[in-house]
Amino acid sequence: MHSTVTIPIINRQLGVTELTEREAGRIRTALDTPDHRLVEIVGALINIHKKDYNDTRAVRVKFRDMQVRVERKNGDYVLVCTGVPRDCLYDGEHVIEQSVEQVSSALRDIVFPPPGSGSATSEERSAYVKKFVEHAGLLYRGERGLVAFTWGGHRVSREEYDFAKSVAYWLGLFLPDMENITGCGEGIMKAPFKGVQVAYGKQRTFRRFGLRDYIGFTEQGILAAEAPNELVNRLLVFPTIEQRMEAFIRASHRGRAHPGGPGTIEEIMTMLAVLSTPGNEKIPFSFELVEESGGRYFKQLDEYLTLCFKDSLDGLYEVFCCDPQTYARHVAETTRKLSMRYLWNDNFFFEERLQHPFEVTFESMEALDLSRDQEAFSLLINLRRFFSAVVHLSVKDPDMLDAWGDERPLIRGDKDILRATDELVRKLERQGRIHEDVKYARPYRVE
Structure with missing residues (x-):
């Protein structure tokens, strides 16, 4: 069983007042870059059963059907995740709020590191x-x-x-x-x-x-x-x-x-x-x-x-x-x-x-x-x-x-x-x- 979840991108976690299309484009590029492994990272961050996994290979298998894309909704940019295993969400539908913030922190450090x-x-x-x-x-x-x-x-x-x-x-x-x-x-x-x-x-x-x-x-x-x-x-x-x-x-x-x-x-x-x-x-x-x-x-x-x-x-x-x-x-x-x-x-x-x-x-x-x-x-x-x-x-x-x-x-x-x-x-x-x-x-x- 799979769900579709929407994860807000929190501007203050990224250190910006407003996320522009340029920054959104950088996130899209990073999601498509295999070396960043962002999809499995997002999956690991929203998973409530973290201690059940020993290595990156197990996480990759768990979230092999998940896809992540950047969309704009109601004026704000969000991550839309499809194919999310329902058992990794506390109620099968929603992401814990602290994990939402952690996703934005990971985007800040991986996609927008200091020069x-x-x-x-x-x-x-x-x-x-x-x-x-x-x-x-x-x-x-x-x-x-x-x-x-x-x-x-x-x-x-x-x-x-x-x-x-x-x-x-x-x-x-x-x-x-x-x-x-x-x-x-x-x-x-x-x-x-x-x-x-x-x-x-x-x-x-x-x-x-x-x-x-x-x-x-x-x-x-x-x-x-x-x-x-x-x-x-x-x-x-x-x-x-x-x-x-x-x-x-x-x-x-x-x-x-x-x-x-x-x-x-x-x-x-x-x-x-x-x-x-x-x-x-x-x-x-x-x-x-x-x-x-x-x-x-x-x-x-x-x-x-x-x-x-x-x-x-x-x-x-x-x-x-x-x-x-x-x-x-x-x-x-x-x-x-x-x-x-x-x-x-x-x-x-x-x-x-x-x-x-x-x-x-x-x-x-x-x-x-x-x-x-x-x-x-x-x-x-x-x-x-x-x-x-x-x-x-x-x-x-x-x-x-x-x-x-x-x-x-x-x-x-x-x-x-x-x-x-x-x-x-x-x-x-x-x-x-x-x-x-x-x-x-x-x-x-x-x-």
Whole structure:
């Protein structure tokens, strides 16, 4: 069964006062451009069953009969979607209002991005990331009490989800003006928004500090597979994962990670690579790995990092295995000592390899170096690229893995690091953090 739905294009989300035929034409062109994959992105955004899909291929199959066109109705431009599966709409006929706004946000960032790409120097690339965030309206307030990013898995256990939600609840009580940035999907990416909503109500946050943003950072390649949850009211869709990661770090006063899959490991490696880059070591930034008392996820990850880096990463992160209230109290007490009051952190230097998009190919994976014969931050960058490739081949573009048949790229490096890294991936697989409902094909080999 299919429906036809009309989705208003919201001018303020696009940053314009009036949408003209010229802009409407650009949207039509983008809809007809396969590389943009806008039809499946629109389908993923309006689908109320987001957590039922693991990769872009599943979304593409779900919305294979859907067509989207731009029309003008009653003086305004709208998207008319035909062939929409009725079961992806809450009543079989209408789209949730938050999803309507998210569609316009995606159009803004994909079809109408700010000019330039900042491709010359590291500083210019960083300047473009800031311009992109400004273009989306996120920096309009300037000074904020606290913005913290939260990383974690798309698919997690109920216990892990409830713990992350409880952490956000207690943080909202201790720091009622706090705002959160997540990867904006399901699981841990949704839990902070659910938890802090109750705390905001109890602390009368909206009356005291104004409306709070539930900020979601995603990127075009993974948007369809991990579509934003309906609580996200400020969505940014970055062109690349590298720009998304830089924005997470620069737009936050501190950050934490909860358990997750290879994408979470990729994020952790990115943060540690930035913190260990020469020149960044003395910049204060609290980065914490947090799970419930008795949890072993981060204890095992800490052991893995110690095996790979010995003591090179000492002091760059802390592991917390405790109850939510204890951790929230720690954050509240240490936040009072932060000297940075403004949203954007220009102090960090991002090494070029953290900014250039890593193109996942058979050859690029075989070129990875997982050995200690390099600086710690260089090994972290290689590990970040390795886990980025695992995410790419399992979620973003599983068709590429199918095209390789039985062939797999050989990953090279120190034998103990290779063994430990392979075991970490296998552990994530056994825990159901990589495609828990399909047979997962490991996209590499080690000797």
